[in-house]
Amino acid sequence: MIVFAILPKETRPPSAQPMPEHRGEVHSREKEVPPMWSSCHPKSDEDMKECAELGKSLNRLSQPTILTLLACSDKPLHGYVIVQQAAESPMFGGKKPDATGIYRALKRMEEAELVTSVWDTPEEGSAKRLFSLTDKGRRCLRRWIDALACYELTLEELRGLAAGALGIDLPDAPLCSH
Secondary structure (H helix, E strand, O other): OOOOOOOOHHHOOHHHOOEEOOOOOEEOOOOOOOOOOOOOOOOOHHHHHHOOOOOOOOHHHHHHHHHHHHHHOOOOEEHHHHHHHHHHOOOOOOOOOOHHHHHHHHHHHHHOOOEEEEEEOOOOOOOEEEEEEOHHHHHHHHHHHHHHHHHHHHHHHHHHHHHHHHOOOOOOOOOOOO
């Protein structure tokens, strides 16, 4: 188990002490803690600059998102449709995911036999792949249900540690809106 600790300034390693800049000015790496945002996802470029990782998808969760979308569909889905539906999922909070990343995930999942694809070759327009969930993909999604429950417990513990480190109460419910 990893234990996070906040050290008093005088006991922090030199890398955490204020650093001189090129012009002889001294700047501290410590910043005032911003007020809680009203959403888990950044609302502006300024939000992204302040906390660059906030709102970025967790790559690990792309797979269960894609598997779930395919499991919910009664027909094979084009990659573009998967990207569009993923954007509407809680995972991406209305933000369009990186299509290239989704297609890479689909390729890895096909290599692992979690999904299959066939080419849809209409008389007009370009050929597109249609993706379907395999039985192995369904079994994988079932395992994801358990794994996500474990992630939930781990993330809740991390939230508690982070709130404690900031000296704030852990909110009963998240402030994000899905």
